[in-house]
Amino acid sequence: MIDIDSVSVSFGDATVLDDVSLAVEPGTFLGLVGPNGAGKTTLLRTVSGALEPDAGTVSLDGDRLDGLGSKAASRRVAVVPQDTTVSFGFTARDVVAMGRTPHRGRFEPSSREDSRAVDEAFARVGAEHLADRRIDELSGGERQTVTIARALAQETPILLLDEPTASLDINHQVETLELVAALVADGKTVVAAIHDLSLAARYCDELALLADGDIVATGLPESVLTRERLAESFDARTVLRRDPVTESLGVTTLARQPEAVDRSVHLVGSGSTAARTLERLVGADASVTVGPVAPGDALAETADLLGVETIERYPHEPLDDVTLAAAREAVDRAAVVAVANPALVAGEDEVYELLEGRSPMVVVDGADGDQRTPDRAASRAETLRRRGETTDVRGVVDAVARARRLVEAADD
Numbered sequence: 001m002i003d004i005d006s007v008s009v010s011f012g013d014a015t016v017l018d019d020v021s022l023a024v025e026p027g028t029f030l031g032l033v034g035p036n037g038a039g040k041t042t043l044l045r046t047v048s049g050a051l052e053p054d055a056g057t058v059s060l061d062g063d064r065l066d067g068l069g070s071k072a073a074s075r076r077v078a079v080v081p082q083d084t085t086v087s088f089g090f091t092a093r094d095v096v097a098m099g100r101t102p103h104r105g106r107f108e109p110s111s112r113e114d115s116r117a118v119d120e121a122f123a124r125v126g127a128e129h130l131a132d133r134r135i136d137e138l139s140g141g142e143r144q145t146v147t148i149a150r151a152l153a154q155e156t157p158i159l160l161l162d163e164p165t166a167s168l169d170i171n172h173q174v175e176t177l178e179l180v181a182a183l184v185a186d187g188k189t190v191v192a193a194i195h196d197l198s199l200a201a202r203y204c205d206e207l208a209l210l211a212d213g214d215i216v217a218t219g220l221p222e223s224v225l226t227r228e229r230l231a232e233s234f235d236a237r238t239v240l241r242r243d244p245v246t247e248s249l250g251v252t253t254l255a256r257q258p259e260a261v262d263r264s265v266h267l268v269g270s271g272s273t274a275a276r277t278l279e280r281l282v283g284a285d286a287s288v289t290v291g292p293v294a295p296g297d298a299l300a301e302t303a304d305l306l307g308v309e310t311i312e313r314y315p316h317e318p319l320d321d322v323t324l325a326a327a328r329e330a331v332d333r334a335a336v337v338a339v340a341n342p343a344l345v346a347g348e349d350e351v352y353e354l355l356e357g358r359s360p361m362v363v364v365d366g367a368d369g370d371q372r373t374p375d376r377a378a379s380r381a382e383t384l385r386r387r388g389e390t391t392d393v394r395g396v397v398d399a400v401a402r403a404r405r406l407v408e409a410a411d412d
Helices: 040-048 070-074 092-103 112-125 140-153 170-185 197-203 227-234 271-283 298-306 321-333 349-355 375-387 393-411
Strands: 002-011 014-024 029-033 055-060 077-080 158-162 189-193 206-211 214-219 237-242 249-254 264-268 287-293 309-312 336-340 361-364 389-391
Touching: 002 040, 014 040, 014 055, 014 214, 029 040, 029 170, 029 197, 040 077, 040 158, 040 189, 070 077, 070 092, 077 140, 092 112, 092 140, 112 140, 140 170, 158 170, 170 189, 170 197, 197 249, 206 227, 214 227, 227 237, 237 271, 237 298, 249 271, 264 271, 264 321, 264 349, 271 287, 271 298, 271 336, 271 361, 271 393, 287 298, 287 321, 298 309, 309 321, 321 349, 336 393, 361 375, 361 393, 389 393
Parallel strands: 029 189, 029 206, 077 158, 158 189, 264 287, 264 336, 287 309, 336 361, 361 389
Antiparallel strands: 002 014, 002 055, 206 214, 237 249
């Protein structure tokens, strides 16, 4: 159990942590997320005992950290720093053996128990082959692995990691977090500062979002990472969606648009191109409605995740009167209609008829429409393209903005 109670830390006139309180239950993988300068590293250093807070306390299993000696604290908390550089040419085994320092006296030689802990640490991270190599000859990923092994050799119930994936390639990022998750499954309590929000949501049991020296939210990743919080804390435009493989929350950051779409858009389509079109429009703060679309379609699932109003239909069946009426009302109400995958949309008479005479229109082509389509549907798709401005997913926001200006000009 880690109990952080009303902790404040300042450096000169700059307050880095301001009355922060946080509790971490045993056997939990807590991810610290937040923008640069939010105080994540400072909080980790405070929990490790490397920094003494100006106010507040840190307790480990009910014992105040400031009442423990440095060795006693080091037998409870191990740290994997962001910078894994070692100045001297120690072997990897020498570095890992340093993790045993809290368990022996100053001049006490290594014991059989120390050797066992070092061997087990190397085995746990799968790095036995690195043991005799010089640490300054290892790659960044290999040094990170050895540094984690050193922390494991320390045999503490709590492990703190500062940006453990920051300097690693994609493969080593996943391998590192898989290892950490396995350690948590074995009973360790882990607190890690992680800059990649998607990886944090995938691997952490809980997240704590820090911004401006305070904790904005804590809890399950889905409850902490919302578009509103990310916009406020990171000053970023984001789209959130469920990863179809890992089923974890994914966070995509969008580039700032020169012009927000401030009038309504109705999106008609299906498939991944339509789903990505919706992400772009929502990321540009458009007021979007969607449909008709069948449950299970990529567009329907993305709309559900983004909280977008959706007109649903029964799959593989003609549109009923109620669905047709709702779709017609949405199309008539929208300032701009966007059609994604026109070859698919035009293949269905009722949906195509909804769009007849509709202007302005933006048509979004994508890979989903590359499949072979009947000649009639292909001809109708060309009609839709001629009626509106054709673009790809990346250009849809600008195309909708241009269409919106046409509406405003007509209104004037």
